[in-house]
Amino acid sequence: MRKAVIFVSDTLHAVIRRLSVAAIVVMFCTVMLQVIARYVFSSPPVWTEDVARYMMVWTGLLGATLSFKTKTDAVLLASVFPDRPNVLGYMADALHTLAVLVFIVPILWYCFFDLRGQFGRGFLGRQSTLVADTLGISLLWIVAVVPIAMLVILIHLCAHWARDGLRSAELEPGK
Amino acid sequence: EVKVALDGPPNLATSGTYNWIQGFSKVMSENGMDVREMPRGSIGNEDEIFDQLSTGLLEMSQSDVRAVARIDPYIYGLRLPYLFDDAAHMDRMLEAGDFFERVNENLAQQDVVLLAIVPIGPASGFITTEAAIRTPEDIAKLRMRALDDAQLAMYEAWGSSGVIVSWSEIMTALQTGVVDGYMNSPFVPMSFGQTDVVRNFSDAKVIIPMRAVLASRLWYDSLSDDERAVVTEAVKAGDKANRIWLDEASGSALEQLEELGVTVQRLTTEELTAFREGVRSVYETGVVSAEDVASWTSLADEMR
Amino acid sequence: MWLIPIAFVVFLICGTAFAYLMGAVSVITFITLDKAQFLSIMPQRIFSQLDVFAFMAMPLFILTAEIMTRAGVMRCLVDFALSVVGRFKGGLGHVNILTSVFFAGVSGSAVADSASLSRSFVPEMVNRGYDKYYAGAITAASSMIGPIIPPSIIMIIYGGLTSTSVAALFVAGIVPGLLLAGVLLALNVFMAYRYDHPGGKASEIPPFFPSLLRALPALCLPAVILGSLVFGLATPTEGSAIAVLVAILAGLTYRGLSWSMLIDAIEATARMTGTIFIILAAISILGYLAGQMGWSEALAHWVEAFHLTGFRFLVFLMVIFLIAGMFMDTTVAVTLMVPLFAVQAINQGVDPVHLGILICLNLCIGLITPPLGKCLVLVAALTSLNYWRLAWVAMPFILVQIALLFVLARFPELTLALPRALGF
Numbered sequence: 001m002r003k004a005v006i007f008v009s010d011t012l013h014a015v016i017r018r019l020s021v022a023a024i025v026v027m028f029c030t031v032m033l034q035v036i037a038r039y040v041f042s043s044p045p046v047w048t049e050d051v052a053r054y055m056m057v058w059t060g061l062l063g064a065t066l067s068f069k070t071k072t073d074a075v076l077l078a079s080v081f082p083d084r085p086n087v088l089g090y091m092a093d094a095l096h097t098l099a100v101l102v103f104i105v106p107i108l109w110y111c112f113f114d115l116r117g118q119f120g121r122g123f124l125g126r127q128s129t130l131v132a133d134t135l136g137i138s139l140l141w142i143v144a145v146v147p148i149a150m151l152v153i154l155i156h157l158c159a160h161w162a163r164d165g166l167r168s169a170e171l172e173p174g175k
Numbered sequence: 176e177v178k179v180a181l182d183g184p185p186n187l188a189t190s191g192t193y194n195w196i197q198g199f200s201k202v203m204s205e206n207g208m209d210v211r212e213m214p215r216g217s218i219g220n221e222d223e224i225f226d227q228l229s230t231g232l233l234e235m236s237q238s239d240v241r242a243v244a245r246i247d248p249y250i251y252g253l254r255l256p257y258l259f260d261d262a263a264h265m266d267r268m269l270e271a272g273d274f275f276e277r278v279n280e281n282l283a284q285q286d287v288v289l290l291a292i293v294p295i296g297p298a299s300g301f302i303t304t305e306a307a308i309r310t311p312e313d314i315a316k317l318r319m320r321a322l323d324d325a326q327l328a329m330y331e332a333w334g335s336s337g338v339i340v341s342w343s344e345i346m347t348a349l350q351t352g353v354v355d356g357y358m359n360s361p362f363v364p365m366s367f368g369q370t371d372v373v374r375n376f377s378d379a380k381v382i383i384p385m386r387a388v389l390a391s392r393l394w395y396d397s398l399s400d401d402e403r404a405v406v407t408e409a410v411k412a413g414d415k416a417n418r419i420w421l422d423e424a425s426g427s428a429l430e431q432l433e434e435l436g437v438t439v440q441r442l443t444t445e446e447l448t449a450f451r452e453g454v455r456s457v458y459e460t461g462v463v464s465a466e467d468v469a470s471w472t473s474l475a476d477e478m479r
Numbered sequence: 480m481w482l483i484p485i486a487f488v489v490f491l492i493c494g495t496a497f498a499y500l501m502g503a504v505s506v507i508t509f510i511t512l513d514k515a516q517f518l519s520i521m522p523q524r525i526f527s528q529l530d531v532f533a534f535m536a537m538p539l540f541i542l543t544a545e546i547m548t549r550a551g552v553m554r555c556l557v558d559f560a561l562s563v564v565g566r567f568k569g570g571l572g573h574v575n576i577l578t579s580v581f582f583a584g585v586s587g588s589a590v591a592d593s594a595s596l597s598r599s600f601v602p603e604m605v606n607r608g609y610d611k612y613y614a615g616a617i618t619a620a621s622s623m624i625g626p627i628i629p630p631s632i633i634m635i636i637y638g639g640l641t642s643t644s645v646a647a648l649f650v651a652g653i654v655p656g657l658l659l660a661g662v663l664l665a666l667n668v669f670m671a672y673r674y675d676h677p678g679g680k681a682s683e684i685p686p687f688f689p690s691l692l693r694a695l696p697a698l699c700l701p702a703v704i705l706g707s708l709v710f711g712l713a714t715p716t717e718g719s720a721i722a723v724l725v726a727i728l729a730g731l732t733y734r735g736l737s738w739s740m741l742i743d744a745i746e747a748t749a750r751m752t753g754t755i756f757i758i759l760a761a762i763s764i765l766g767y768l769a770g771q772m773g774w775s776e777a778l779a780h781w782v783e784a785f786h787l788t789g790f791r792f793l794v795f796l797m798v799i800f801l802i803a804g805m806f807m808d809t810t811v812a813v814t815l816m817v818p819l820f821a822v823q824a825i826n827q828g829v830d831p832v833h834l835g836i837l838i839c840l841n842l843c844i845g846l847i848t849p850p851l852g853k854c855l856v857l858v859a860a861l862t863s864l865n866y867w868r869l870a871w872v873a874m875p876f877i878l879v880q881i882a883l884l885f886v887l888a889r890f891p892e893l894t895l896a897l898p899r900a901l902g903f
């Protein structure tokens with residue numbers, strides 16, 4: 001089970017590294033297309049700005065999972081507690097986990113559920129009936145990055161604890 | 176407490192929507208329903224406000240017409256160039272047709288109700304840096320800023336080219352010559368302090384710029400019959416306050432521009448006809464379906 | 480009610496990343512104020528507040544610097560700076576500052592500059608007889624020219640949060656950036672005579688034209704970006720894409736940019752954009768809370784009670800931002816403080832472009848002021864120096880930069896004349 005969680009987390013990390021690279025490449029290409037189209041064909045296609053902007057949001061939110069996994073997020077104050085395996089270190093880590101959950105879980109919940117707890121009437125449900133201006137596709141495909149990124153962060157968080165348990169189990173055979 | 180998201184600065188002199196809300200609030204508070212004005216931006220942008228109406232977290236808003244058009248493009252008929260002769264003509268059409276019933280039927284899927292259509296100022300003209308525009312040939316020489324596909328189609332109909340530029344970059348675009356001008360109400364360059372840069376206004380009266388007053392269906396349906404009657408009464412009062420302001424503003428807007436040193440082109444009926452005929456082809460671009468265009472135009476002729 | 484400050488402090492001392500700290504505290508505040516139903520706006524709020532036109536230039540400018548750094552641009556810039564000012568007394572100090580000026584046109588952040596110069600250049604200065612603390616201090620101090628001379632990540636975030644034209648901010652940053660360089664050069668001359676720093680031997684100075692040629696791709700970059708903005712050929716976003724293109728071409732000419740280096744640079748860009756965006760996401764929730772509760776209006780009334788206007792109001796703001804900069808990372812400080820204070824200042828009649836440049840310089844000074852000076856921390860760590868002693872040696876630099884900040888606040892024309900002359 002623990003190994004499965006770690007495997008899923010690592011695989012997702014590898015996939016998202018490639019996806020975010022792709023998002024930046026698409027963003028770069030559409031902006032370049034916009035420049036070229038303006039001066040060469042004198043009328044840029046209307047969709048380039050929207051595609052580039054949505055790719056930026058995808059880059060940023062997928063990138064947030066990368067920085068979470070690699071622990072490169074900006075910290076206001078480094079933990080004042082000793083590192084694990086000191087018990088205070090575990091406590092600090094648990095509280096840190098709590099903070100992440102308090103922030104992420106409501107976002108994820110309200111992507112799927114509305115205020116009365118009805119499934120399918122959440123953020124995604126409401127967006128699925130709206131159409132993106134110049135692209136003519138459902139906004140669902142664009143805003144889906146929000147729950148995807150939040151879900152991946154939660155999986156990385158689980159893997160963080162799973163890996164930890166695994167190491168101590170290996171260190172203390174027979175337990 | 177009825178929270179209303181405002182769409183701009185609370186200025187009675189220049190804002191049509193703020194005049195509307197003042198007329199609306201007066202009737203509401205006289206009947207014991209308090210209105211709280213949420214300043215523009217304080218609870219988010221257009222999309223966020225619409226989402227909060229959907230979920231019932233916000234009672235009312237003054238929204239972009241686009242918010243409605245994303246569910247039913249029928250409302251874009253209001254922005255067909257030269258469909259209306261003036262605001263009174265538009266009011267007669269909205270009164271006579273089944274506009275509100277039709278739109279609200281479709282808005283129901285997002286739990287939102289359309290209460291009113293509010294002109295934000297006198298009819299739109301061309302606001303340009305250098306060129307004075309009197310004919311479609313004048314505008315054909317320029318590169319104009321377009322808000323969206325629909326405006327782009329209009330410029331192309333007049334033989335001009337458009338560039339989509341976001342509003343936050345428009346000052347830079349005007350100053351550096353990326354665009355030569357844009358189309359909007361005469362109050363816009365004044366309230367955004369652009370009169371040092373844009374030197375010309377051409378009163379082409381293309382469309383009536385407007386906003387949509389939306390309400391949350393959850394809130395609207397939760398009202399008692401008496402309360403809903405008060406809201407209906409207040410909406411009428413808001414419409415009235417707005418049209419009184421609009422009449423005064425239409426009379427003085429051009430003079431105010433001239434006082435700020437902007438050259439104003441007042442077009443003759445023949446010149447307006449040239450613009451009207453030139454842009455006729457956008458009725459067939461499909462932004463609004465052919466069927467809807469037909470119903471809008473026949474209604475317009477009926478009410479003329 | 481007590482839960483809110485307690486949660487804040489507890490999460491803070493546990494080393495919680497800023498974004499999750501602010502996000503969690505905002506959620507807890509909603510719940511304790513009995514407004515839990517408003518949490519349902521979170522997904523829409525986050526998407527809308529990130530989906531901002533002005534932010535588009537950010538990833539591409541980060542990418543430009545990542546590519547340039549990997550392609551070894553720093554060495555070429557150092558050589559060119561050496562050939563220009565290396566021969567003078569205190570020459571390597573001048574070279575350090577001048578390199579930062581050149582690199583500023585490539586990079587939007589100060590941290591990248593101090594990281595690469597402290598690794599390569601501080602040991603060289605020590606070999607030539609400079610005090611290692613002075614070498615570290617001047618590296619950290621001059622690195623903040625980076626975000627003042629365009630491109631600048633701080634200015635992009637500020638532009639997005641206040642709807643100020645990023646192009647105007649970029650153009651406005653040029654003169655203050657060059658003034659900052661001038662002030663630092665002057666201080667270095669003074670120090671060179673006071674502590675008898677060495678000048679470069681003529682034999683070690685690289686010849687001017689070959690080194691200029693090699694540095695040219697990097698030196699061209701700001702000209703390309705600014706040129707396209709000033710002549711209205713491109714928006715900042717388009718400028719950033721062109722910059723990436725130039726960086727790739729330059730990388731090919733420097734030492735052969737490989738595919739793996741390029742992919743590596745893009746991935747680092749995604750990660751860095753991610754750290755900024757998750758902060759913007761968390762702050763957007765706090766911003767909604769402030770809007771619902773009318774905190775901005777309350778804060779405005781509080782500030783109004785001081786009856787400050789004009790320059791004195793600016794000084795008041797600068798002091799607040801300086802204090803914030805001492806304790807916070809620049810991204811964190813700009814996302815948190817600008818929505819609270821800048822909007823009011825702009826309502827008070829402060830020019831948004833002028834204010835943006837002041838805030839940018841202000842928060843950069845925070846990068847070299849203890850207790851948390853990110854560039855100082857970095858330089859100290861990379862060159863094995865004592866952090867507090869380094870901060871002490873950097874003090875003269877900090878003081879002249881603060882002095883420059885107040886001069887720029889007092890004379891808005893220094894900042895605004897260029898953008899106005901160019902029609903912004």
Ligand code: NA
Binds near residue numbers: 588626628630631
């Ligand atoms: Na820079």
Ligand code: NA
Binds near residue numbers: 575576
């Ligand atoms: Na430096």
